[in-house]
Amino acid sequence: MELLWNIIVLIVVGAIAGFIARAVVPGKQSMSVGMTIVLGIIGSFVGNLLGSLISGRGFELGTAGIIGSIIGAIVVLLVYVFSTRGRARGTRV
Numbered sequence: 001m002e003l004l005w006n007i008i009v010l011i012v013v014g015a016i017a018g019f020i021a022r023a024v025v026p027g028k029q030s031m032s033v034g035m036t037i038v039l040g041i042i043g044s045f046v047g048n049l050l051g052s053l054i055s056g057r058g059f060e061l062g063t064a065g066i067i068g069s070i071i072g073a074i075v076v077l078l079v080y081v082f083s084t085r086g087r088a089r090g091t092r093v
Contacts, residue, residue: 010041010044010063011037011041013040013041013044013063013066013069014037014038014039014040014041014043014044014069015033015036015037015040016040016066016069016070017039017040017043017044017066017069017070017072017073018036018037018038018039018040018041018043018073019036019040020070020073021039021040021043021070021073021074021076021077022036022039022077024074025074025077025078025081027081029077029080029081039073039076039077039080040069040073041063042072042073042076043069043070043071043072043073043074043075043076043077044063044064044068044069044072044073045063045064045072046072046073046075046076047064047067047068047069047070047071047072047073047075048063048064048068048072049072050068050071050072050075051064051068
């Protein structure tokens with residue numbers, strides 16, 4: 001039961017972080033709701049990694065809190081937008 005609760009919390013935090021990241025980053029991101037949740041979940045792991053590296057704790061695998069998840073999701077979304085920038089027009093940048 002605890003595992004199910006952790007998965008539900010991860011999905012909810014991922015959704016919140018993903019939607020906030022999409023609202024903050026300018027431009028059009030053609031992502032479904034499911035991809036937005038995945039963005040937030042990946043952002044949570046990235047936020048935890050960045051937080052552990054900044055604090056000097058070393059590499060820790062886990063999820064971050066809501067603020068770390070939002071920051072991580074913004075970083076992941078910026079990388080995604082930058083890497084797919086020229087694909088819509090058929091040109092590579």
